[in-house]
Amino acid sequence: MLARDTSESAETKVRIWDVPVRLFHWLLVGLLGFSWWSGSQHLMDWHRLSGFTILALLLFRLYWGVVGSPTARFSYFVRGPRAVVAHLRAKEPSAPGHTPIGGWSVVAMLATLTAMVLAGLFAIDVDGLESGPLADYVSFDQGRLAAEIHHWIFNALLALVALHVLAIAFYHLHRRKNLIGPMITGRGRASATIAAPELARAWALKAVLGGVGAGLIALAVARGFRF
């Protein structure tokens, strides 16, 4: 109890997540649920639209991982094995943002989601009727394989999301650390010994440019590159 008190006194409230990261996160949560529902209801027009939006979100997140605020950048949160081990042994207080393990969890989720979207673009249903926009670049058998992979990867994605939620629950209950609040408000507690990261400069302009670019690429893919 005493230890917890001292650690809390050494914490201050800082800005952790910028607006684009938070928007990306919650839009993705909603769209994943909607994709799941529309897919299981065979509402394929909606399912495709949801998938294209997720593609745009993913493209934006990759871009934001390079130009965004520090906590959004891959160079900031993707850490080597030494940092992961040190974090597991709780040798150093975590910097604001993803922990070394959390960072890899984010990489795993983004990679799985990318594979999921890619497979969906080439997938075709058993009737040869409903398909992703790029299915006409592959054969029927290859398209069916893509559909099976799309289906299989979804289970992997569900497992990763479950792990993600469990980790948040663990922090909430065991470490008494609220991770959901900062993802909503952008602000949360962090160790006072580590300088709080600053927001990216001109973030709103960069975000709008990235959003438009990602949207245009997703639109081109959705049309199967036919103009």
Place this chain on the structure above:
Amino acid sequence: MLKLRTFKTVSLAAGALCATVLAGSLAAGAGPSTDAVIATRVAGFKKMGGAMKALNDQLKSGAPVKATMVAAAQTIAENARAQGKLFPAGSGPAAGVKTDALPNIWTDRATFDAQMAKLVTAADKLVAVANSGDAAAIGAQAKATGAVCGGCHRQFRSNT
């Protein structure tokens, strides 16, 4: 003593496993004819799916080739006629048989046969429309035919 007992247990388990595998392989299919008929109907459905894709790919391309679409529609119509006869009693799901056919095909045969007849009608109309070369009409009839496929699949096919 302990070793001997372990050995006995292991060999018993191995024997039981062998027996299970043997029984499983004997039960696999009700004979070669069932396997053959399932393989034939799976191949037929795959041809129809591939033809439907070929037709839709033409429509998507913006410059559809009429001959390709007519050929695809004919493939669908020809196979639609053959498929209904490829569901003999005993070719449904059973131990060791790999099929997505649901057992209600055989318990609700009249509905299943009606669906198959509906498919033949829709596919014949698709051939006629394809011959007209009207892309919008072909697209609409392809969708209508696909709806018959999907409707039947939701009723009589697992894994949809």
